Amino acid sequence: MAKKIVIIGAGAGGGISLSKLRRVLKDEDVDITIIDKLGRTDFQPSYIFLSIGQKRVKDLSRDFNLLNGGHVKTVKDEVVSVDAQNRIVNTLKGKYSYDYLIMSPGPDIKKDSFEGIEATDSVWTLEDSLKLRAKIKEFNGGKILISVSSQWYKCPPVPWEMALLLDDYFRKKNMRDKVEITVAHPVSKPMEMYGPGLSDPFAKMLEKRSIGGLYGKKLLGIDASKKEAVFEDDDRLRFDLSIVAPPHSPPSFIKDNEYLRSKNGWASTNLKDFRNPKYDDIFAIGDVIAPTIQIGMAGVLAHFQADTASSAIAEDIIGYPFIDYNKNAVCIIATGSSGVFSYCDLSAKLTDPSVKFPECRMIGNDPLFRFAHDLYEVNFLSSIYGNR
């Protein structure tokens, strides 16, 4: 009888898992149900370009109903709980039984748990990036502050990447002298989490581009009436426009489930094949495991984890060869019309808690890498959607 696979989330981890499973398993082997509350797949790295008017929604987003067909069924609905003992996923509108479950729902991004956050803008969702686009277009000078409200947020380099993009954007509009750009971050220097191989060249680049910094201070709240960001030790920064990563928290169907959550409330998993330690028919990958394994939230990591988790399922069902987890990461960071290419070996950081940073290095700045960033968007969407 065909095995039932349920995938939660049609983003990077869920989408890539689906494309792998669809390729190796035949209609008679499996029924795959993919559930997503938004009903779409976004190439989220392009939100920053959307916010400065360099991309359209249709370039970076696909309706996941295009995935329907053959042994794949799409369900636009919100997962509210998982009954691991009875192998059932409960949604707002229904119930789905499974033989294998892949969870890649990413974090919940909510603006209600941080004082004054509603007065800030963000590039961490498609909707926020569109709102920000209108404000950037009309911005005619003043102070721009970029910061983060939680330790865990999607794509750690984004604050600095966004600062460099805005620098380039306002230079091209001949008004850079009217705009002050500051990144405020709890780390002690730019990109510290990637070690000196990335941090040192980034610090130099930011200085050269006159991008200011406030480092080593946690953002505590936003005083909306005064348009001020309040940091530890009552350091305050006034802004005319602020771009702040909203709080990212584990989805409640994971946080509230003793079998699915790890000690810190994010998803429990293992680094070999991403199975739940107690229920080996449940897999957790992507941003929702990043704080558990203590590595940044990044699509490239979700991608390699999806390769491994989906191969483990295909191995169980048809004896397909298992793919070991690839503990490397590459990332192109846009700096304007150019970009840098960074490479990190995560093996030591993932396996030894005393290792502080991954082994990273970068090359660039070069327009070739900015072009490669656009190519990656096309490649990501077509690897999941083909020519649908």
Ligand SMILES: Cc1cc2nc3c(=O)[nH]c(=O)nc-3n(C[C@H](O)[C@H](O)[C@H](O)COP(=O)(O)OP(=O)(O)OC[C@H]3O[C@@H](n4cnc5c(N)ncnc54)[C@H](O)[C@@H]3O)c2cc1C
């Ligand atoms: C501005 C920005 C720039 C980025 N740049 C980069 C980059 O350059 N390189 C890089 O590697 N990564 C980058 N990322 C990060 C990358 O996009 C994420 O790490 C990646 O998408 C994580 O994949 P995921 O599958 O875990 O979650 P997601 O891709 O977020 O997918 C989760 C899906 O689950 C759905 N979902 C959530 N909860 C539920 C529920 N309860 N029920 C049903 N469905 C649910 C959501 O609707 C969503 O579609 C960036 C992210 C942002 C925001």
